[in-house]
Amino acid sequence: MSLWNKHAIFEKNSIILSVGILIVVAIGGLVEIGPLFYLKNTIETVGGVRPYTPLELEGRDIYVREGCYLCHSQMIRALRDEVERYGHYSLAAESKYDHPFQWGSKRTGPDIARIGGKYSDDWHRAHLNNPRAVVPGSVMPRYGFLADSPLDYRHVREKMKVLRVEGVPYTDEDIAQADADIKAQSSPDDTAAVDALDKRYPKAVAHAALGGAATPTEQDAVVAYLQMLGTTVDFKLYDEKANWR
Amino acid sequence: MVDHKHQDIDAATGTATTGHEWDGIKELNTPLPKWWLYVLYACMIWSVGYWILYPAIPLPGGETKGILGWSMRGAVTQDLADLQADRAPMVNELNKSTLQQIASDPKLAEFARAYGHSAFGVNCAPCHGANGQGSKGYPNLTADRWLWGGSLDQISATITHGARYGDPDGHQGDMPAWGAQGLSKQQIDDVANYVYSLSHKTTEDVSAGKKVFADNCTPCHGADAKGNPDMGAPNLTTRIWLYGGDKADLVQTITYGRGGHMPAWGAKLDPATIKSLTVYVHSLGGGQ
Numbered sequence: 224m225s226l227w228n229k230h231a232i233f234e235k236n237s238i239i240l241s242v243g244i245l246i247v248v249a250i251g252g253l254v255e256i257g258p259l260f261y262l263k264n265t266i267e268t269v270g271g272v273r274p275y276t277p278l279e280l281e282g283r284d285i286y287v288r289e290g291c292y293l294c295h296s297q298m299i300r301a302l303r304d305e306v307e308r309y310g311h312y313s314l315a316a317e318s319k320y321d322h323p324f325q326w327g328s329k330r331t332g333p334d335i336a337r338i339g340g341k342y343s344d345d346w347h348r349a350h351l352n353n354p355r356a357v358v359p360g361s362v363m364p365r366y367g368f369l370a371d372s373p374l375d376y377r378h379v380r381e382k383m384k385v386l387r388v389e390g391v392p393y394t395d396e397d398i399a400q401a402d403a404d405i406k407a408q409s410s411p412d413d414t415a416a417v418d419a420l421d422k423r424y425p426k427a428v429a430h431a432a433l434g435g436a437a438t439p440t441e442q443d444a445v446v447a448y449l450q451m452l453g454t455t456v457d458f459k460l461y462d463e464k465a466n467w468r
Numbered sequence: 469m470v471d472h473k474h475q476d477i478d479a480a481t482g483t484a485t486t487g488h489e490w491d492g493i494k495e496l497n498t499p500l501p502k503w504w505l506y507v508l509y510a511c512m513i514w515s516v517g518y519w520i521l522y523p524a525i526p527l528p529g530g531e532t533k534g535i536l537g538w539s540m541r542g543a544v545t546q547d548l549a550d551l552q553a554d555r556a557p558m559v560n561e562l563n564k565s566t567l568q569q570i571a572s573d574p575k576l577a578e579f580a581r582a583y584g585h586s587a588f589g590v591n592c593a594p595c596h597g598a599n600g601q602g603s604k605g606y607p608n609l610t611a612d613r614w615l616w617g618g619s620l621d622q623i624s625a626t627i628t629h630g631a632r633y634g635d636p637d638g639h640q641g642d643m644p645a646w647g648a649q650g651l652s653k654q655q656i657d658d659v660a661n662y663v664y665s666l667s668h669k670t671t672e673d674v675s676a677g678k679k680v681f682a683d684n685c686t687p688c689h690g691a692d693a694k695g696n697p698d699m700g701a702p703n704l705t706t707r708i709w710l711y712g713g714d715k716a717d718l719v720q721t722i723t724y725g726r727g728g729h730m731p732a733w734g735a736k737l738d739p740a741t742i743k744s745l746t747v748y749v750h751s752l753g754g755g756q
Contacts, residue, residue: 258526301540303547308590312544341736343633343729345605346595357603358594467539468523 267316267466271455274320274391275448276424277379277401278408278439282448284382285441286325289366294331297324297452310337311458314466320391332363337453344430347446369442373434376405397423408447410436426455558583562740567620570747577747584748587741591733600752604712605728610753613708617697618756624746630732631700638732639700643688647723655680660718666693666705667713 233240259265275283286292299305301312313336318324342350346357351369354361379401383393397404404423407416409432417429430447432439475484478496488495519525522534552559558579562570570576589598595606602608607615616626616639629638646656655676662677664670681693688701695703707713710728711721733742749755 254526258531261528262526262530264530301544303544303551306544306548307551312541341591341731342594343731345729349605350594357606359597359603463541463545467542467545 264466264468265315266319267314267461269314269316269456269461271426271457271460272316272319273424273426273455274386274393274397275451276404276408276420276427277376277383278405278444279427279448279451280382280386281374281376281379281405282444282446283325285369285445286448289369292325292327293329294363296327296330296334297336298326298328299334299336305334309334310453311456313453314456314461317453317456320386322386322389322391335449335452339450339452339454340428344446344450347449348433348442351442351445366442366445369445370433370440372441373438374405374441374444376402379405405439406436409434409439409443427451559740562743567624567743567746570743571620571750577751580744580747581751583741584744584746587737587745588748591737592745595730600749602710605710605726607710607728608708608754609749611706611708612754612756613703613706614697614754614756615695615700615702615710618750618754620746620750620755622697623749623755624742626730627742627745627749628732628734631730632727633729633732635732635734639730641699642727643701643721643725645723645725646684651680651684651722656719656722659685660715660722663693663704663718663722664713664715667707 233243297313297318299309299311299313306312313326317336318326348370350357350363351365352367353365354363380398383391383398383401387393387398400419400423403416404420407413407420408427408429411417411429411431413436420427420429428447428450430443430450432443434440434443476487476494477483478485478494481496483496483498485494486497519532520534521536522538523531524534525532558576561576562580562583565573565576570580588596588600592600596602596609597606600609602610612618614622616622616631626639629635631639632642647653651659658674658677659680660677661670661672662674662681665672665674665677681689682691685693688696688699689704690696690701693704695701702710709717711717711726733745737745
């Protein structure tokens with residue numbers, strides 16, 4: 224009986240087959256996932272990447288809740304045409320505080336990894352309310368209700384604490400100041416509060432909130448999130464060659 | 469299990485059976501076609517070549533680099549450099565020439581328009597429309613009715629520094645919200661009627677509005693209401709409107725002001741792209 228006929232034992236016994244599958248998949252996983260934890264070059268060393276501000280974090284949760292990722296990727300691949308269209312390819316470091324990341328692979332709409340700052344807040348609001356008002360042929364659904372829903376951020380501290388367990392470096396002060404930071408980011412005219420926010424979260428941009436600083440709307444949070452995407456890394460300081468892989 | 473020594477050969481096909489039999493029906497043990505198996509083995513051997521040539525095996529000290537020294541990011545950097553080299557002859561011309569020279573040289577202008585058109589689709593179309601026709605709040609770039617002026621240099625300045633977008637060299641200055649600036653509802657209504665009458669035939673008496681206009685609006689929009697590109701104040705005598713031209717829209721605009729935000733592109737796009745965009749926008753029909 225040759226070696227090649229030994230597989231019959233797997234084919235005839237479902238328990239042995241299951242154990243066999245488990246072992247094969249475990250080896251695959253070990254080889255593919257394991258090294259990511261110890262190889263130093265998995266996550267590039269770049270300056271600027273920071274955790275989400277509480278308002279952006281809430282916006283991100285709404286992004287996930289509404290399933291925006293089903294039509295939008297946040298991963299500019301290292302391919303010529305993508306870099307030409309969307310800007311510098313995404314770095315692993317840029318999603319190191321994402322739990323879970325929003326890379327996605329479905330592009331019914333464009334990639335939005337670097338959408339931050341590209342359009343005005345007004346445009347995002349008009350577009351979320353009714354995409355066809357600004358882009359006539361768009362198939363994106365309307366999200367007008369976000370503008371009518373006050374943002375419920377009662378649980379933002381708990382969320383930050385959980386993220387801290389997952390490795391996001393929120394300090395005790397960040398967590399204690401979460402509510403104040405949400406208000407600060409919703410009131411660009413309150414320069415003292417915005418400065419305090421900026422110390423904790425460099426490059427955070429404050430956005431005049433529809434709902435006012437005390438109760439920003441869900442739309443305000445989504446806009447704050449969209450407007451920071453891809454803006455934190457200063458590519459002038461990024462050592463391109465050292466991170467070739 | 470197949471007992472190869474005492475194989476049961478199916479008489480009709482000549483193929484070995486698995487030895488299973490149900491009510492006289494036997495299960496054939498047809499082997500995989502030989503060609504298929506050999507292709508599979510060949511692929512396995514082929515893959516070894518990849519492990520040697522390309523980055524492959526993660527080891528404790530780092531992954532194997534592969535003898536070709538290839539990397540995904542290196543490759544895209546090279547692709548982009550090649551692309552730039554391809555475009556270099558024309559792009560260098562663009563960089564060297566003034567906007568006026570580009571616009572007057574047919575070959576250069578044609579390249580600039582094509583280059584500008586593609587950059588427009590990616591960066592500008594979501595606001596200004598696919599053909600620059602604009603929409604409410606986003607100016608029509610195809611008509612000779614400009615906020616900030618329609619000469620090549622003025623268009624270039626607007627694209628580079630934007631309007632009300634945080635760039636210190638960008639266009640600043642809002643139209644006041646007249647509702648909060650001392651005009652009464654009645655006065656706003658009157659002046660809206662007057663503005664409406666500038667582009668529509670009307671038999672109504674608009675002299676009250678004309679006075680409000682003369683007292684408040686002329687510093688920016690001009691005595692003839694034809695606008696002033698230094699202030700970003702548009703011509704109010706045409707039927708092209710940024711924020712809508714019916715009475716309700718006019719009242720809304722005058723009461724609350726608007727202050728549109730045009731992003732500054734100087735830091736995002738390179739000079740040749742901005743020049744091309746300028747020539748493209750200028751060629752859409754409204755260029756001065």
